[in-house]
Amino acid sequence: xxxVSQSPSNKVTEKGKDVELRCDPISGHTALYWYRQSLGQGLxxxxxxxGNSAPDKSGLPSDRFSAERTGGSVSTLTIQRxxxxxxxxxxxxSSLVQGRETQYFGPGTRLLVL
Amino acid sequence: AQTVTQSQPEMSVxxxxxxxxxxxxxxxxxxxxLFWYKQPxxxxxxxxxRQEAYKQQNATENRFSVNFQKAAKSFSLKxxxxxxxxxxxxxxxxxxxxxxxxKLIFGxxxxxxxxx
Numbered sequence: 001x002x003x004v005s006q007s008p009s010n011k012v013t014e015k016g017k018d019v020e021l022r023c024d025p026i027s028g029h030t031a032l033y034w035y036r037q038s039l040g041q042g043l044x045x046x047x048x049x050x051g052n053s054a055p056d057k058s059g060l061p062s063d064r065f066s067a068e069r070t071g072g073s074v075s076t077l078t079i080q081r082x083x084x085x086x087x088x089x090x091x092x093x094s095s096l097v098q099g100r101e102t103q104y105f106g107p108g109t110r111l112l113v114l
Numbered sequence: 115a116q117t118v119t120q121s122q123p124e125m126s127v128x129x130x131x132x133x134x135x136x137x138x139x140x141x142x143x144x145x146x147x148l149f150w151y152k153q154p155x156x157x158x159x160x161x162x163x164r165q166e167a168y169k170q171q172n173a174t175e176n177r178f179s180v181n182f183q184k185a186a187k188s189f190s191l192k193x194x195x196x197x198x199x200x201x202x203x204x205x206x207x208x209x210x211x212x213x214x215x216x217k218l219i220f221g222x223x224x225x226x227x228x229x230x
Contacts (some may be wrong), residue, residue, distance in 0.1 A: 035218070043205065043218075060142060
């Protein structure tokens with residue numbers, strides 16, 4: 001079946017603008033995860049959803065970052081007032097249920113903030 | 115806090131040879147999961163192999179196998195009969211059994227080049 005998809009594939013934006021990154025998990029997967037991959041920080045866990053609920057938002061780097069999930073499916077990661085340090089690849093993953101299950105990743109969105 | 119360390123930033127191997135990538139981790143938990151993921155230039159992170167800490171038998175998937183040493187907190191990946199398509203960044207990852215929402219903790223990665 002179809003894997004995890006993310007859009008856009010690449011995004012170039014100007015400092016101070018807002019951006020929205022989208023993730024479509026594998027059908028039937030109830031858990032969804034966001035990670036950030038940057039040269040300086042490596043792979044960082046940002047947030048996870050079980051259904052539409054995000055119990056722990058402490059991994060988000062700042063209050064400019066927010067995420068939501070609707071209908072237990074699509075998720076959007078929003079970055080407000082982007083900064084150059086937000087430039088990174090944002091990866092989304094999904095798993096059948098939350099915890100202990102293998103996570104399957106999407107191709108990522110490469111964000112460049114000028 | 116759990117940490118994962120990959121001490122080899124880059125490795126290279128000749129096609130058809132065998133290569134071993136190292137990974138060590140630190141945790142106070144007794145039960146957990148370990149993973150190796152492969153990330154080719156396409157950016158798609160692909161699961162290579164998974165190991166449950168409570169299983170003593172080392173996981174294998176075709177040409178890929180692990181050497182899991184729980185006491186030493188070591189989890190190396192062996193790739194046999196290396197192929198050009200194995201060229202990629204390889205990440206070792208840890209997930210706690212009583213994990214914080216399924217959070218994967220990744221190592222820094224090892225860039226593997228398979229040469230013809």
